[in-house]
Amino acid sequence: MGAPFVTPHALWADTPVSALRTADHLLLRLAAELALPEGTFGCTHLVRGERPRVALSFTLPSEPLQRTAEERLMALGYEVTPGVPDAVGRAVLYPGVSSLTGTLTVAQLLEHSAIDRVTVLGTRDQLAPDTLLVTRDHVRPQWLDGELVLTVMPAVGGTLVPFEVPEPTPCCADH
Template sequence: MTSPHHASGVHSVIGVDAGTATPREADHLIHGLRDRLTLPAGTFACTHLFRTGERRGATISLTLPARDAATRAGTDTVWQELLTTLPAGTGLVLGERSHGPAEAVGTARQAAAAPPSTGRAVLYPGVEQLTGTVTVADVLDRTAVEHLVVLGAPAGELPGTTRVWTRNHVRPEWRAGTLTLTLVPAAGGLLAPFEVPNPTPCCADHD
């Protein structure tokens, strides 16, 4: 499946700094926004670590398809929904638009500029297909993930029949424009995503 980042047309990226301190907290925020915002099909939501002086945390980016007037209007809708959904003190950036305290706007601007060069993807096309055990071919054919690597193994294409135990928690990363999933060996001859799921119930419910 070809990622919308590589399709022709323009994409709108909204950077958000809502004060989340860790990727796990940012995940929780993204899942909450997914349930409350009018996100168009093809949206990517990523987390981004930052450190500015003594302040550090995790921002998010929402990359929305905006190939025509209708989808651009959808981006405006999402922007307005964010303004009324997120708490005071949140920094938001969309192109030349910004909202919030200067420091939070600065880190939100960094998040908006990050994908598709860097970022850890939480929402992306096809993520709902990645539950239970799937094959490498399933991942590549049904989702926006473009490349899979096994940590510590020689580079090379994995057989399409290789089984991947998703643990219902698959977080690929942007690497120089390619959405890449890092895997590690798991029990029973399976592979599994390198990142272990959050064990806390609040996020387990979302996954």
């Protein structure tokens, strides 16, 4: 069900945000404010350099939707650029994301979302379609070579969980 990441109907907005979690919330809030339709991809991108930050990209189903989103984002004060800042965006908004809750099989995840492939961190293992994945209601695949790929890791009881945790503990939180 996946789609090519780079399409002619993509744009990205620069933000002052430096934390992924904050960028996720901003992306979802903007998507709701813009009333973006099903079929929209919304991704975060790490921008390095003198001013590290997280940029947001939106890949929309049509040129008129792209134009409308661009106008609205600019009206909200964002600097908007056509295309995407890089080809490895981390998907926050994508077709089927709302159905990825609870525990699913790998086959269900692939069938009901835009995710093209699931890989286990650090291995080349092929996953059985009936392998259980505990989503923790936080599934953030990444674009790799034109495919939307979810990286997972082993968990309790032979299940898998997405590599990215929903609420990471800040470094040195107990110090």
